Amino acid sequence: xxxxxxxxxxxxxxxxxxxxxxxxxxxxxxxxxxxxxxxxxxxxxxxxxxxxxxxxxxxxxxxxxxxxxxxxxxxxxxxxxxxxxxxxxxxxxxxxxxxxxxxxxxxxxxxxxxxxxxxxxxxxxxxxxxxxxxxxxxxxxxxxxxxxxxxxxxxxxx
Amino acid sequence: xxxxxxxxxxxxxxxxxxxxxxxxxxxxxxxxxxxxxxxxxxxxxxxxxxxxxxxxxxxxxxxxxxxxxxxxxxxxxxxxxxxxxxxxxxxxxxxxxxxxxx
Numbered sequence: 001x002x003x004x005x006x007x008x009x010x011x012x013x014x015x016x017x018x019x020x021x022x023x024x025x026x027x028x029x030x031x032x033x034x035x036x037x038x039x040x041x042x043x044x045x046x047x048x049x050x051x052x053x054x055x056x057x058x059x060x061x062x063x064x065x066x067x068x069x070x071x072x073x074x075x076x077x078x079x080x081x082x083x084x085x086x087x088x089x090x091x092x093x094x095x096x097x098x099x100x101x102x103x104x105x106x107x108x109x110x111x112x113x114x115x116x117x118x119x120x121x122x123x124x125x126x127x128x129x130x131x132x133x134x135x136x137x138x139x140x141x142x143x144x145x146x147x148x149x150x151x152x153x154x155x156x157x158x
Numbered sequence: 159x160x161x162x163x164x165x166x167x168x169x170x171x172x173x174x175x176x177x178x179x180x181x182x183x184x185x186x187x188x189x190x191x192x193x194x195x196x197x198x199x200x201x202x203x204x205x206x207x208x209x210x211x212x213x214x215x216x217x218x219x220x221x222x223x224x225x226x227x228x229x230x231x232x233x234x235x236x237x238x239x240x241x242x243x244x245x246x247x248x249x250x251x252x253x254x255x256x257x258x259x260x
Contacts (some may be wrong), residue, residue, distance in 0.1 A: 012195055030260075033242055033243070034245070035241035035245075063160050076177050096218070096220055096223075097260060098260075102225075105205075105225075106225060109233050110221065110236060111236060122171055
């Protein structure tokens with residue numbers, strides 16, 4: 001029987017590129033599926049992933065991403081990022097990966113807690129109605145740390 | 159690995175999944191469920207047959223599939239099989255452990 005000493009996974013998502021958002025989502029969902037508690041704290045650009053108007057428009061980074069295997073100059077041309085994002089979304093759909101909005105619903109239904117970072121929410125002048133309905137609240141980093149106050153908890157910054 | 163359930167010797171994987179689906183029956187399901195501290199209700203049986211149907215039709219199991227199943231929603235799924243619902247429900251249903259990451 002598989003057993004793990006990991007009891008709780010806390011993720012901090014600070015970026016809005018699609019690959020980073022999905023990394024957090026897949027790991028947070030995977031934790032729940034293994035009976036491990038999980039929570040995500042969205043901060044700075046990570047907040048794009050929980051803004052109703054923006055969450056379905058996340059992009060893959062084509063500039064400054066050596067794994068794209070294209071010259072940086074090319075990656076910056078108009079339309080290249082949109083095209084690369086479309087290709088990636090198509091591949092993800094083939095693997096039955098849900099779009100961002102549906103993934104957040106799945107996470108919330110699975111018992112994964114979703115938090116907005118108060119400092120970043122204030123900085124970007126966001127209001128409650130700008131953020132997804134599934135959000136469990138807007139909290140400080142101190143509040144988030146206090147949620148790590150038990151044995152077997154791990155924090156991961158993405 | 160061997161497992162003795164209801165007087166029958168069963169071949170199981172390291173994680174406790176039946177290697178031969180044809181060995182499965184309701185008594186075995188109840189025994190596996192008991193080991194997972196689950197008392198099977200009608201709703202559990204409904205989910206188990208749905209899972210078996212999916213596997214028979216070679217549909218990959220995932221949490222998204224549960225959402226679309228029309229049998230139950232994700233919250234109910236976690237409530238019925240606490241502590242890793244897809245892992246536990248498939249074990250009880252006698253089907254292979256799902257390989258999906260989502």
